[in-house]
Amino acid sequence: MPTSIEKEMQRLQEKYGITFAHASTLLISYPKSGRTWLRMMLAKLMMSTYKEAKNDRHEIFPSLHDSYKEVKARFKEDYKDLNIIFLHRHPADTVISYFKEMTTNTLSGVYYAGTMSECLRNERHGLNRVIEYNNMWVRKHKNFNRFLMLSYYMLHKNPFACLAAITQVVELPTIKEAIEEAIEYSTFDNMKKIEKGEGDNLLEHYKGNFGVEPGRVRVGKYNNYHNILSEEDIKYVEECMKNSLISYSYDEEQDK
Secondary structure, three states, X not given: OOOHXXXXXXXXXXXXXXXXXXXXXXXEEOOOOOHHHHHHHHHHHHXXXXXXXXXXXXXXXXXXXXXXXXXXXXXXXXXXXXXXXXXXXXXXXXXXXXXXXXXXXXXOOOOOOOOHHHHHHOOOOOHHHHHHHHHHHHHOHHHOOEEEEEEHHHHHHOHHHHHHHHHHHOOOOOOHHHHHHHHHHOOHXXXXXXXXXXXXXXXXXXXXXXOOOOOXXXXXXXXXXXXXXXXXXXXXXXXXXXXXXXXXXXXXXXXX
């Protein structure tokens, strides 16, 4: 009898016309945390390591923005058998990126007419919402078969180590050349070219907005809110971050 994980994975595959190469793992992240960038790397890595994969109809595993409670509801009593790759980004940088997207297009929702300061304090998609989302995943990480926490900062500083860690979770061979090719494929310059219709877009059929229109690929920065926000907003961020179970600095990140 199929497990609840097998049933839900089959439903997702049928919904999006995608076959998951490793259908017991999820990539989890809050929106604007670097998911598309990582998925580009993983798509290229999959093509080198899963011989049966076809780039237009396979994804290494599902990528969701679900909360912990939503994952429990989606996969029911078997959810603890899942492997989780949890990608997070500094909450202030996440909100800033979300604000920029919501004020330039409506692909991810309704156009936002408020200010940056208002967005930071918004109950639905502001700073505290991101912190609460991340905190819950940190608190519940022991409830899964395997749980790997990666940050946007780590993707910048050492993408090779991040991809190598993921191969260990999904029990793939850690092939140096394949990982290096995946990193090169997902560079900013190449993603900009793909966005313009040049080159092979391995995310063409995947769930998401990449490649739908130009201008969505930006030079992502980590811990950049100090250079964008007002002094008042920075104080607000620092006060809210006292409740974060993940601490951030310009050079390193660690669990409290």
